[in-house]
Amino acid sequence: MAKYAFLFIDDGVDYQASPTPEQQAVYGEIFKWFETNGSRIVDGGAELQPTRTATTIRHRNGKATVTDGPFIEAKESVGGFTIFELPDREAAIALAKTWPGHAVEVRSLVEQRDEHDVPADLARR
Amino acid sequence: MAQYVLMFVGSDEWRQTRSKEEIQRGYAAVGKWWEELSKKGVLKGGEELAKGPGTATTVRRVNGQMKVFDGPFIESKEQVGGFAMIEATDLDAAIAIAKSWPGGDVEVRPIVVH
Numbered sequence: 001m002a003k004y005a006f007l008f009i010d011d012g013v014d015y016q017a018s019p020t021p022e023q024q025a026v027y028g029e030i031f032k033w034f035e036t037n038g039s040r041i042v043d044g045g046a047e048l049q050p051t052r053t054a055t056t057i058r059h060r061n062g063k064a065t066v067t068d069g070p071f072i073e074a075k076e077s078v079g080g081f082t083i084f085e086l087p088d089r090e091a092a093i094a095l096a097k098t099w100p101g102h103a104v105e106v107r108s109l110v111e112q113r114d115e116h117d118v119p120a121d122l123a124r125r
Numbered sequence: 126m127a128q129y130v131l132m133f134v135g136s137d138e139w140r141q142t143r144s145k146e147e148i149q150r151g152y153a154a155v156g157k158w159w160e161e162l163s164k165k166g167v168l169k170g171g172e173e174l175a176k177g178p179g180t181a182t183t184v185r186r187v188n189g190q191m192k193v194f195d196g197p198f199i200e201s202k203e204q205v206g207g208f209a210m211i212e213a214t215d216l217d218a219a220i221a222i223a224k225s226w227p228g229g230d231v232e233v234r235p236i237v238v239h
Contacts, residue, residue: 108175
């Protein structure tokens with residue numbers, strides 16, 4: 001078994017502003033999806049407010065600058081995440097395919113570290 | 126108190142171009158930040174996402190069907206590298222915490238309370 005982060009990707013729809021009946025139906029299906037797959041969730045994560053509420057802090061030459069908006073301006077954005085425990089990546093992809101929303105980015109987690117607390121792939125270098 | 130997600134973003138260049146010692150120092154600073162905020166009860170959890178080939182797959186709806194693509198959802202040098210869930214009095218306080226992150230850039234997002 002391994003842990004996978006599901007980053008739920010929005011396609012620019014603001015579910016909070018004025019969702020269409022179709023969007024509301026998808027939201028309902030998403031709610032059911034979480035109920036169905038609840039036993040495989042190890043961390044419920046969070047649903048994020050829309051990107052219009054985002055603030056990005058950038059560090060350049062030792063200075064921090066604060067700007068409104070997400071780290072990258074694009075139609076798609078991260079709308080939330082949840083951590084699942086699943087047998088392998090194939091199972092994670094199969095589960096992601098059942099997501100009623102727009103898209104999911106499935107990411108492995110850094111779980112193994114060496115004695116210096118560095119991810120295993122860096123420790124091997 | 127309100128809850129916020131800090132999304133840590135950056136390119137993998139940093140890890141690829143620095144010496145092992147620099148990387149260890151960077152991770153030590155991050156570890157200290159994490160431990161101190163956890164002790165204060167500010168940090169409620171989070172994860173580091175693996176980077177590099179084979180660690181990201183995107184499943185996307187195309188013409189009504191879910192299709193599988195290698196890599197993150199957006200083709201960009203900058204990717205989400207991890208996240209933390211924090212509790213702060215307001216957005217300004219959350220931004221102050223994000224500024225103290227010893228890693229790289231941070232996107233701060235309020236979360237939806239159900």
